[in-house]
Structure formats: structure tokens, C-alpha cells
Amino acid sequence: MSALLEQLIDALRVLPGVGQKSAQRMAYHLLERQRDGGRRLSEALEAAMSRIGNCGRCRDFSETPVCPVCASASRDAQVLCVVETPADRLAIEQATDFRGLYFVLHGRLSPLDGIGPRELGLDGLGTRLAEGEVRELIVATNPTVEGEATAHYLAQLARQHGVRPSRPAHGLPLGGELEYVDRGTLSHAFGSRSDITG
Amino acid sequence: MSALLEQLIDALRVLPGVGQKSAQRMAYHLLERQRDGGRRLSEALEAAMSRIGNCGRCRDFSETPVCPVCASASRDAQVLCVVETPADRLAIEQATDFRGLYFVLHGRLSPLDGIGPRELGLDGLGTRLAEGEVRELIVATNPTVEGEATAHYLAQLARQHGVRPSRPAHGLPLGGELEYVDRGTLSHAFGSRSDITG
Ligand SMILES: [Zn+2]
Ligand SMILES: [Zn+2]
Numbered sequence: 001m002s003a004l005l006e007q008l009i010d011a012l013r014v015l016p017g018v019g020q021k022s023a024q025r026m027a028y029h030l031l032e033r034q035r036d037g038g039r040r041l042s043e044a045l046e047a048a049m050s051r052i053g054n055c056g057r058c059r060d061f062s063e064t065p066v067c068p069v070c071a072s073a074s075r076d077a078q079v080l081c082v083v084e085t086p087a088d089r090l091a092i093e094q095a096t097d098f099r100g101l102y103f104v105l106h107g108r109l110s111p112l113d114g115i116g117p118r119e120l121g122l123d124g125l126g127t128r129l130a131e132g133e134v135r136e137l138i139v140a141t142n143p144t145v146e147g148e149a150t151a152h153y154l155a156q157l158a159r160q161h162g163v164r165p166s167r168p169a170h171g172l173p174l175g176g177e178l179e180y181v182d183r184g185t186l187s188h189a190f191g192s193r194s195d196i197t198g
Numbered sequence: 199m200s201a202l203l204e205q206l207i208d209a210l211r212v213l214p215g216v217g218q219k220s221a222q223r224m225a226y227h228l229l230e231r232q233r234d235g236g237r238r239l240s241e242a243l244e245a246a247m248s249r250i251g252n253c254g255r256c257r258d259f260s261e262t263p264v265c266p267v268c269a270s271a272s273r274d275a276q277v278l279c280v281v282e283t284p285a286d287r288l289a290i291e292q293a294t295d296f297r298g299l300y301f302v303l304h305g306r307l308s309p310l311d312g313i314g315p316r317e318l319g320l321d322g323l324g325t326r327l328a329e330g331e332v333r334e335l336i337v338a339t340n341p342t343v344e345g346e347a348t349a350h351y352l353a354q355l356a357r358q359h360g361v362r363p364s365r366p367a368h369g370l371p372l373g374g375e376l377e378y379v380d381r382g383t384l385s386h387a388f389g390s391r392s393d394i395t396g
Contacts, residue, residue: 002259002260002261003261004246005246005259005261008245011242011243012242015224022215025215030246030247031247037209038243038247039243041213041243042243043240044208045237047202049237052200052203067200086226087222
């Protein structure tokens, strides 16, 4: 087989869920029918990998120092929603009419994997809560064991700064990933969120 | 969402079987954990799309005017195996001990789609059979209606040039794609191929 083809098949396996057989099928498909699409994908990958960094405010992916959502004057800076991943943020943005701001953890507390508050940027979040503008912290971590532990930590952090912690209403499927919840459920859960007390 | 991220998600959908949701997941995965892998994929795509053409002998994908298989002195030029796709050729090469040469149609006869002998390079195949070196033409098209019609045409073409047409033994699952047959079945079918008579 052509060395370049072999390299392409190998490189495609970096994609999640793509094994040797799918990678072969993808490579042949592009060569046979989608050369322009393959070139566009090459350019989009290069641009994205090189030029997408993180927003200095919310830590979401951004190609500018501060992302458009954080920079927007029309968002409510008094309500801050914490999510585990950029995909969770996107799901909430697409499913609900939430108009506050976000904070992206890029993970969840997981001491065994060496992921503590610092790795999740929680020092920066503390500083932000200390600024006094945020009134409510919506903790939208996933309903998993680690997600719940993270939620507990975030609620305490909020209270330390006189900020009211809340979380979306129960209704999210247990053990499921927020990113895959249907829009209706997610929107409902968001609308009927409750304070975290105790 | 970042415009570059949106472009990446859109570009990923050129891959077969990848919809909006999978494309999002792939983009986030690369940005979060595989930037180097994403860059390697970008480079491999660019190189493959630009520099892989077709072998002038067998029509398979090749980055050189004649592919290594066609150029090899150790292959038996008296036996030529015709397949529909490069993936079929690869499957045969990996599963069997076939040491002859190949001819890749990049399709099958399909008059309604405007795919006739010329589109499949059969004028070139005829010229090659006329050269006199080929003794046997193994017709390894898929066991579909169009594949069978193509096999019939190829068998006639072979006989016109005094070449013996044969095909792999039955045993390939009916209606299935050759590319997905398990190696054992494919190897057995190849070993007990029969002449095409009549
Ligand atoms: Zn931001
Ligand atoms: Zn060749």
C-alpha cells in the first residue's frame, strides 16, 4: 500500500471511535470521492489546532483572548454556570435560554488522577467570585460520583464568597452524560434548578 | 462558538458516517487531548489528497506512476485479478497468498448511473489482455446484481483475448461486500475459485 495512504489511515485513528477498519474506509472515501473535502478538512484542522486557545475568563475554547460570550454586554454577569466540558456548555447554550455566563472546568475533581482544584482553574474561579459581581453559581456538573463531589466543592467555594450555589433540577438521567441529554429534558432541568443548601 | 471550531466541525462531516454530533465530539477530543495528533492528521490529509494518484497499470491508488505491486518482479504477471475497489484489493492482499497482479475498476457497470466500460478503464484492460502475457483473469467483483453483470462482461472480454476467466469460489455471503468478508472465508473462496464457462 502507498506509504502516504498508510500514514493517512494511521493518522485518522487519532479520532475517537475510529479503528483500523473505519480509518481505511474514511481514507478510501476521501481519495475516491472527496479530495476537496479532504483538503478543506486538512486546513480546518491546522487552523483549529494552532489558533484555538482558551478564553481567559471562562476557559472555554476561543480563538480570541476573551470569547464572544464573555465579551458580550447583553449577558447577565450575575449568574455564572459551571460545566465540566465545552460540549456541556454548547449543549446548554443550544437547549436553554440561559443568558448568564459560563465557567468551563475541562474535567472534574479526580484526586486519583491528580486532578485537583488547581487543574480545574478553581483558584481563578475563586478570584472571580471574590470580585462580587456574581450572585448565583449554577453548578451543572454531571450526575456521576466525581461530578457530585465536584459540585459539593463548588457549592462550598460559592458560599465562602457569599454567592448562592444552585444546580439544575433533577431529571437528568443518572449516570448519563449531560452532553447527550435531549434538549427538552435539559431545558426543563435548567428552568427548575434548586438552591444547594446545607 | 469559535468560528474556527465551527469550520472544523463542518469539515469533519466530510468523513463517511460522521454527523453533526460525532463531528463535535471529534473536534472537542482533538482540541482537548490530541493537538499533535490533529496536526499530524492535517499534514497526512494534505499529502495524501495532493500526492496520491492512480497507478498507470492497475489503476489502484499510488503515489508513483506505477505502484510497487505492478513494479514488482516477484509477482506472477500471468494471473490478473479484477476488483471493484482499492479496499477489495487490500482485503485480498491481506487475506490470501495471491501473487498475481490486480486491476481496479473503481466501480462496477451501472448504465443508469452512466458508468460503462470506459469509466471503469476496460479499454485499457482490453489492451493489456491483448498483449498476451495474461493467461487467467480472476473476476473478483462483488456478488451483487451489478457486480455479477460486470463479471459477465469481464468474462466475455477475457475470452475475446483468449484469456481464461475465473472467479473465487462461492462462499462469499450473498449481497455482502467483499471488503467486509472475514479473512478465512475470503482466503478459502480464493483458493477454490472456478472457471467461468459458457
Ligand atoms: Zn469566555
Ligand atoms: Zn499498479
